[in-house]
Amino acid sequence: xxxxxxxxxxxxxxxxxxxxxxxxxxxxxxxxxxxxxxxxxxxxxxxxxxxxxxxxxxxxxxxxxxxxxxxxxxxxxxxxxxxxxxxxxxxxxxxxxxxxxxxxxxxxxxxxxxxxxxxxxxxxxxxxxxxxxxxxxxxxxxxxxxxxxxxxxxxxxxxxxxxxxxxxxxxxxxxxxxxxxxxxxxxxxxxxxxxxxxxxxxxxxxxxxxxxxxxxxxxxxxxxxxxxxxxxxxxxxxxxxxxxxxxxxxxxxxxxxxxxxxxxxxxxxxxxxxxxxxxxxxxxxxxxxxxxxxxxxxxxxxxxxxxxxxxxxxxxxxxxxxxxxxxxxxxxxxxxxxxxxxxxxxxxxxxxxxxxxxxxxxxxxxxxxxxxxxxxxxxxxxxxxxxxxxxxxxxxxxxxxxxxxxxxxxxxxxxxxxxxxxxxxxxxxxxxxxxxxxxxxxxxxxxxxxxxxxxxxxxxxxxxxxxxxxxxxxxxxxxxxxxxxxxxxxxxxxxxxxxxxxxxxxxxxxxxxxxx
Numbered sequence: 001x002x003x004x005x006x007x008x009x010x011x012x013x014x015x016x017x018x019x020x021x022x023x024x025x026x027x028x029x030x031x032x033x034x035x036x037x038x039x040x041x042x043x044x045x046x047x048x049x050x051x052x053x054x055x056x057x058x059x060x061x062x063x064x065x066x067x068x069x070x071x072x073x074x075x076x077x078x079x080x081x082x083x084x085x086x087x088x089x090x091x092x093x094x095x096x097x098x099x100x101x102x103x104x105x106x107x108x109x110x111x112x113x114x115x116x117x118x119x120x121x122x123x124x125x126x127x128x129x130x131x132x133x134x135x136x137x138x139x140x141x142x143x144x145x146x147x148x149x150x151x152x153x154x155x156x157x158x159x160x161x162x163x164x165x166x167x168x169x170x171x172x173x174x175x176x177x178x179x180x181x182x183x184x185x186x187x188x189x190x191x192x193x194x195x196x197x198x199x200x201x202x203x204x205x206x207x208x209x210x211x212x213x214x215x216x217x218x219x220x221x222x223x224x225x226x227x228x229x230x231x232x233x234x235x236x237x238x239x240x241x242x243x244x245x246x247x248x249x250x251x252x253x254x255x256x257x258x259x260x261x262x263x264x265x266x267x268x269x270x271x272x273x274x275x276x277x278x279x280x281x282x283x284x285x286x287x288x289x290x291x292x293x294x295x296x297x298x299x300x301x302x303x304x305x306x307x308x309x310x311x312x313x314x315x316x317x318x319x320x321x322x323x324x325x326x327x328x329x330x331x332x333x334x335x336x337x338x339x340x341x342x343x344x345x346x347x348x349x350x351x352x353x354x355x356x357x358x359x360x361x362x363x364x365x366x367x368x369x370x371x372x373x374x375x376x377x378x379x380x381x382x383x384x385x386x387x388x389x390x391x392x393x394x395x396x397x398x399x400x401x402x403x404x405x406x407x408x409x410x411x412x413x414x415x416x417x418x419x420x421x422x423x424x425x426x427x428x429x430x431x432x433x434x435x436x437x438x439x440x441x442x443x444x445x446x447x448x449x450x451x452x453x454x455x456x457x458x459x460x461x462x463x464x465x466x467x468x469x470x471x472x473x474x475x476x477x478x479x480x481x482x483x484x485x486x487x488x489x490x491x492x493x494x495x496x497x498x499x500x501x502x503x504x505x506x507x508x509x510x511x512x513x514x515x516x
Contacts, residue, residue, distance in 0.1 A: 048159035052511055053150040054489050055199060055496035056503075057165045065160030068126045069152050071107055075099040079112035082138055085243050087111055090145045094152065104130055109148065111141050120201070121166035124148060126158050139245040140166070143199050150197075153515055167199065168498045169443055171412055171462030173249070174488060175204030178229070179260070180211045181423065181469030185233040187477045189240055196244030198492045203241060204249040204310060204464060208296075210259025210280040211472070215303065219295045222264040234303055250304040253312025253370075254293050255284045255352050261292060268292070270318060272327050281317045284352045285334035294359050301363040309365040310389065313353045313373025318345055320396050339380060346378035357383045368412060372398045387461070392416045393447040401446040405456040413446050413463040419491070421484055424471025432465075434486030435505045442494060465491050486512060 048067065050060035076091040077099045078084060084100065090109065091098035104110040106129040119137030122144035133144035147165065151158040174195055176183060192203060207214045212225040215234055229237075241248050259280040262269045268289045270281040282289040301309075318328045324345040325332035335348035357367050361383075368387040372395040388404045391414040404411055413419070418441045422429040443460045444451040452460075465487055467480060475483065489512050493501060501508065 045160070048161045051147065051151045051159055051163070052503075053147055054508075054512060054515060055493045056501070057147060057163045058497050059164040060159075061162040061164075062159075063127070063161040065127065066129075067157040067159045068129065068131050069155070069157045070094040070096050070109075072096075074107035074109070075102075075105075076109045076111070077102050077104050079110065079114075083111045083113065083141055086138065086142045086145055089243070090149065093149055104132070106130055109133065111145070113138060113141060118166045120170070121164075122147075124158075124163040124165070126160050126162075131158060139201070142196075142245050146197050146199055150515055167496045169460070169462035169495045171202060171464070172200045172492055172495045173202035173204055173412075173462070173464035174200060174484075175206060175249075175251075175414070175464050175466040177206045177209070177467060177469045178214045179207050179209035179469070181472035181477075182212070182214060182225075182227040183477050185229055185237060187481070188237055191481070192237065192241050192244060192246060194488070195246055198488060199496060200488075200492060201245055202247045202249050202308065202464070204251060204466075205304075206251045206253065206310070208252045208260060209257045211469075213260035215300070217296065217299060219299045220261075220264070220292060223261045223296075225260060231303055238304060238306070247306035247308055248304055249306060249308045249310055250300055251310035251312055252293065252296055252300065253310075253314065254282065254356060255289070255349065256281050256314065256316040257312060258282050258293075261296075265292065270328070270331075273329050278317045283330065284348055285330045290352070290355060293356065297356065297359045298363075301360065301365065307364075307366055309360045309367050311353060311356050311360065311367055311369045311373075311386075313349075314370035314391075315372065315395065316349055319349060319375065343379065344377065346375040347380040349373075350375060350378040350380040350382055353386075354380070354383050357386060361385070371401075371404065372396075374399075374404065376403075387412060389414055389464075390446050391420070391466070401452050402456065405452060405459050408459075410459050410461055411446065411456075412461050413443055414466055415441070415446055415448075415463075416466075417448055418445070419463060419465045419487075420468065421466065421480075421487070422468045422470050423480070424474035426470050431483060432487050434488075434490035434509070437487055437494065438490035438501060438505050438508060441491075442498075462495050463491060 045064040047062040047064060051057060075097045076087045078087045078101055081101060088098045109131040112134045114134050115136045117136050120139045122133060122135035122140035124144045124147055125132045131148060133141055135141045147163060148158055195203060213223045214225055214228045216228055216231045217224050238248050257280050268282045268286060270278040270283040318324050318331055321327040328345060331345045331348055335343040335345055339347045353369060353373055360367055368389045371388050371390040374382050376399055388409050388411045390401055390411050392398055418432050418437050420429060421431055425431060442451060443463055444457060446452055467484060
């Protein structure tokens with residue numbers, strides 16, 4: 001007969017139901033009848049509740065059982081040798097032994113690559129006193145280990161049942177402007193660990209600008225700033241990122257934002273018809289300007305082996321003039337010589353972008369460029385495989401997102417209204433808050449606060465939170481880490497799960513504080 005019942009409340013540990021066999025005693029201290037042996041009580045558990053994680057899991061099938069928590073006798077085992085890195089990392093984090101390719105037993109965590117489909121999807125099953133994490137790809141299995149790590153954080157229990165999970169958007173990133181503000185390698189590595197635990201999969205490094213060039217170079221050491229990352233440090237960063245299934249996406253912005261290069265090669269600087277030098281811009285009518293940038297692109301494709309590359313292309317000052325042809329007659333003449341009598345400066349700039357794309361494409365990269373590097377007035381069309389990194393509608397010549405999406409381009413959302421953390425808050429920028437992203441932003445909110453039509457949803461690959469160093473001394477790197485902490489958590493929640501969040505902002509913030 002059933003003598004007890006449990007009441008389950010969210011966030012509470014559920015009491016077990018005790019099932020007493022017929023003919024036995026009562027739970028109120030009554031003795032079991034003499035002359036018979038009393039069988040051990042069998043515990044029956046209430047249905048488990050979905051784990052609370054960031055980002056939230058998308059599907060959970062509840063079950064009855066005690067759940068799982070790491071024990072000193074437990075092990076992490078793998079069914080596929082390729083998962084050794086994931087297994088060793090998890091074992092170290094949970095204080096368990098790593099046992100490699102051995103059979104799983106009670107108390108163990110088992111990792112396996114199996115099945116087909118989204119390589120970032122996974123299933124996490126807690127049953128019979130053990131955990132099994134599977135997915136079609138290593139990335140998905142890794143994300144399953146991140147969910148498990150959060151479930152048992154601080155002595156918690158992974159609930160009995162099955163998590164089935166996958167991201168809504170394939171690109172989820174943080175971009176750091178390390179050109180204007182130098183960040184130490186250790187600080188960058190800490191951000192990679194943070195991103196990995198949150199299931200981000202890319203980190204952008206904007207390492208060349210007017211204020212600095214921050215990665216060691218063998219082809220052009222003269223352009224490198226005194227404070228910079230060595231190639232050995234970059235390799236450590238890239239390798240650590242790869243172990244967390246994060247791709248480092250480099251950016252050498254051109255033909256603007258090249259002040260550090262111009263500092264070593266002043267002859268390449270763009271000048272107006274009256275001879276006034278233009279800050280940060282190279283003269284794209286000069287073959288030597290293309291050569292130095294291509295030298296650097298070719299060199300750094302070996303330093304950054306990931307699949308993605310950012311070409312920049314924004315804010316070329318020549319195209320911000322009221323009459324570019326009159327202000328920069330040498331550019332207009334070069335455009336006509338290359339593209340015909342009707343060509344203009346926008347055509348020459350588009351051709352520059354396409355030529356740089358050809359270099360990077362030769363190394364097998366997928367490329368993106370800032371949206372204001374795609375010019376409405378250009379008859380020369382940007383390469384069809386260029387993805388749009390859409391950041392603003394405020395710049396001269398910037399077009400609505402639908403212009404790019406309607407042309408069939410894929411787009412990555414860098415919306416400067418929500419996703420731009422600009423040190424010192426110059427111009428109209430304010431530090432974005434996690435609450436505003438969490439409550440107002442979605443991947444379709446590409447420009448300002450309005451969403452693009454739903455028909456374009458499939459072309460928006462994801463979003464990137466960008467940290468810019470316009471006033472580099474406005475915050476220390478530790479203040480930056482603190483300032484972007486909640487925005488990063490809010491952003492990944494919105495990129496991982498397309499549904500409105502189940503938690504209020506206050507609940508979400510409390511969860512983030514509990515998980516660390």
